[in-house]
Amino acid sequence: MLSKVGKFEFHIESYTCDFTGKLALPVIGNFILDAASNHANARGFGYEQISKDNVAWVLSKLSIEMLDYPGFDQNLTIETWVETVAHYVTQRCFRASDSKGNIIGYIRSVWAAINMETRRPINIATWHPDLAEYIAADMECPVENFAKIPAVTDVKQDASYSVSYSDIDINCHMNSIKYIEHALNIFDLSVFKEKYISRFEIVYLMEGVFGDELNLYKQDITGNESIIDTKKGEESVCRCRIVWKDKKEV
Amino acid sequence: MLSKVGKFEFHIESYTCDFTGKLALPVIGNFILDAASNHANARGFGYEQISKDNVAWVLSKLSIEMLDYPGFDQNLTIETWVETVAHYVTQRCFRASDSKGNIIGYIRSVWAAINMETRRPINIATWHPDLAEYIAADMECPVENFAKIPAVTDVKQDASYSVSYSDIDINCHMNSIKYIEHALNIFDLSVFKEKYISRFEIVYLMEGVFGDELNLYKQDITGNESIIDTKKGEESVCRCRIVWKDKKEV
Numbered sequence: 001m002l003s004k005v006g007k008f009e010f011h012i013e014s015y016t017c018d019f020t021g022k023l024a025l026p027v028i029g030n031f032i033l034d035a036a037s038n039h040a041n042a043r044g045f046g047y048e049q050i051s052k053d054n055v056a057w058v059l060s061k062l063s064i065e066m067l068d069y070p071g072f073d074q075n076l077t078i079e080t081w082v083e084t085v086a087h088y089v090t091q092r093c094f095r096a097s098d099s100k101g102n103i104i105g106y107i108r109s110v111w112a113a114i115n116m117e118t119r120r121p122i123n124i125a126t127w128h129p130d131l132a133e134y135i136a137a138d139m140e141c142p143v144e145n146f147a148k149i150p151a152v153t154d155v156k157q158d159a160s161y162s163v164s165y166s167d168i169d170i171n172c173h174m175n176s177i178k179y180i181e182h183a184l185n186i187f188d189l190s191v192f193k194e195k196y197i198s199r200f201e202i203v204y205l206m207e208g209v210f211g212d213e214l215n216l217y218k219q220d221i222t223g224n225e226s227i228i229d230t231k232k233g234e235e236s237v238c239r240c241r242i243v244w245k246d247k248k249e250v
Numbered sequence: 251m252l253s254k255v256g257k258f259e260f261h262i263e264s265y266t267c268d269f270t271g272k273l274a275l276p277v278i279g280n281f282i283l284d285a286a287s288n289h290a291n292a293r294g295f296g297y298e299q300i301s302k303d304n305v306a307w308v309l310s311k312l313s314i315e316m317l318d319y320p321g322f323d324q325n326l327t328i329e330t331w332v333e334t335v336a337h338y339v340t341q342r343c344f345r346a347s348d349s350k351g352n353i354i355g356y357i358r359s360v361w362a363a364i365n366m367e368t369r370r371p372i373n374i375a376t377w378h379p380d381l382a383e384y385i386a387a388d389m390e391c392p393v394e395n396f397a398k399i400p401a402v403t404d405v406k407q408d409a410s411y412s413v414s415y416s417d418i419d420i421n422c423h424m425n426s427i428k429y430i431e432h433a434l435n436i437f438d439l440s441v442f443k444e445k446y447i448s449r450f451e452i453v454y455l456m457e458g459v460f461g462d463e464l465n466l467y468k469q470d471i472t473g474n475e476s477i478i479d480t481k482k483g484e485e486s487v488c489r490c491r492i493v494w495k496d497k498k499e500v
Contacts, residue, residue, distance in 0.1 A: 185414035
């Protein structure tokens, strides 16, 4: 049996950095999904293996907490493991370390396994009992458990976009990480100059497809906390909560 | 003296593929800019070195010709070299090969060196005569020389976007490759299902900055050739020409 924890290294290229020269948060999203995928593949419950059962993993919630972001030409190490397996969801955690080995972040994610035809969740514990054997009980992930992200009550629409070619993934749905990119794009550049994202949460509620017109509604809870509701008509497609910290506080 | 030709290898990760499972064209753009940057840095005329002279490289034109696109988990090798050095521009070429060593594409690019304060081009031949020593005369790049891309005369606006956080690079201008991504996003998904981009040309005319409202105008020249004009008000920021080929022709 392979080790419970998978370890993956990423080199920070210029095109994965934002204008501040640091790794952009959506790219951390890409890296952790890549790590999750490689960890699962190597252990027999990856995308290709489960698609033979007509089952697919669907990301339901993601919560990223970062103390620091690596810069250009540095490395980011992502360790990942299964934390819990319940009937219909499994939680996977991640630990991010910089080039010096300092822990700079933790990520918690919630996944469902769905039948690709019915789009209904399947019972993970009975379908793949071996998943539970990989639970890494000795690993700790200090990311707070998911709290409900309320709907935005403000009616003012802050931005909109049409789901386009570059948003679509290999499953012909909107890429989970692209929602994050579009949500961050409603903030002014000055916010990213003065602050960094200390905590980013997203809950996925509906699947976006090509041509969907999505509207974003932002509500500031405090000066450093905002909720962004991405809606298709009246229905929420996903909701994010962003907690910023002043860079000088670091 | 280092070899005239630099060789760089890229692994195709899932998040760099489009919905067809092939490397997305904008990512080829990221890879070649990365290769150009590393080639120049190693030879003494890279970004950091020339910024000491208060000079920056500015990409003026780019032309990408691809026979095939590598898929997920494959490698792409990019070789790059200096083809010509004139007074105010230098041409850099690239050769793309797949995991088996087959040549699958060639790219030609034109660069100016500008004074960062005056934003005026400087005479490359006198400022950095050593650049000419790196001209790889024995390398061939069969990409046609740049032809003028005409303005789009059609007045119907096909899309628009506001330059946002994820579009901005470390120089606080719009990232050259993001113009390509936005231009491709005006096509229907069915086009990417049936065709692939055989040739993509872009000429950069103005620098976009955060908050710019950019409008896209598309004109179809033939069923397989389109021009896309990206404008800020009345002025063109960049123009692209795309030549598609039917996938069944491959």
